[in-house]
Amino acid sequence: MRDRPTIIGFVASGMLILLLFLLSLLLEGSARDFLIEEGGLIESASAFGHFLCVAIILYKGGLSYLKQYHYVVLLIIFFMLRELDFHAKFTTMGIFKTRFYISDSVLLVEKIVGVMVILLLLYFIFKMVHRHSREFLLGLKNYSVVSIGIFMAIVLIVVSKSLDGLCRKFKEFDVEISKQINMHLTALEEILELGLPIILILTVIAYFNQKDVQPIKLI
Numbered sequence: 661m662r663d664r665p666t667i668i669g670f671v672a673s674g675m676l677i678l679l680l681f682l683l684s685l686l687l688e689g690s691a692r693d694f695l696i697e698e699g700g701l702i703e704s705a706s707a708f709g710h711f712l713c714v715a716i717i718l719y720k721g722g723l724s725y726l727k728q729y730h731y732v733v734l735l736i737i738f739f740m741l742r743e744l745d746f747h748a749k750f751t752t753m754g755i756f757k758t759r760f761y762i763s764d765s766v767l768l769v770e771k772i773v774g775v776m777v778i779l780l781l782l783y784f785i786f787k788m789v790h791r792h793s794r795e796f797l798l799g800l801k802n803y804s805v806v807s808i809g810i811f812m813a814i815v816l817i818v819v820s821k822s823l824d825g826l827c828r829k830f831k832e833f834d835v836e837i838s839k840q841i842n843m844h845l846t847a848l849e850e851i852l853e854l855g856l857p858i859i860l861i862l863t864v865i866a867y868f869n870q871k872d873v874q875p876i877k878l879i
Contacts, residue, residue: 826842
């Protein structure tokens with residue numbers, strides 16, 4: 661069965677995410693910081709995973725794929741830069757915060773750059789949805805591993821971003837989350853973000869291995 665290695669990879673990825681989260685519950689101090697904290701092993705591995713995914717696409721698809729589906733490659737590069745904190749490294753604060761655009765402490769040129777980055781990201785998403793949503797839904801109906809992989813990637817993005825700053829979001833509704841629970845949720849967010857490039861790599865490989873069938877041109 662052609663899809664068996666990819667399916668096994670998906671299952672193994674889920675097990676890895678679970679094991680890493682269980683490990684994060686047991687670790688303390690510097691060992692936990694090395695694994696979870698900003699610039700730690702998991703965040704670095706996530707950035708490298710996105711880089712590897714782009715490298716595989718360029719190796720398998722070449723320049724012709726890049727010209728036709730540049731927004732796919734650029735979106736993955738965006739994920740990599742996000743893991744490397746480029747959204748906040750060169751600006752007063754993170755460009756995805758509302759406060760960035762209403763604060764007087766942020767320079768106008770920074771706000772303009774922030775808006776341009778967000779518009780570019782929206783363009784990537786629009787192109788993906790506009791050009792590939794039909795094939796994606798058809799692939800899900802037919803249990804295509806490529807569409808399943810992309811669906812899993814979308815779920816990982818949504819869940820990990822929902823966990824980002826969850827403590828702060830709940831505080832707006834006068835709901836307090838303990839420091840311990842917030843620490844575990846932060847760990848889960850980082851680990852899920854590592855799962856994203858792993859799933860994308862498996863999906864990309866499955867896509868380019870579909871040589872004798874009509875591919876679903878999402879990734």
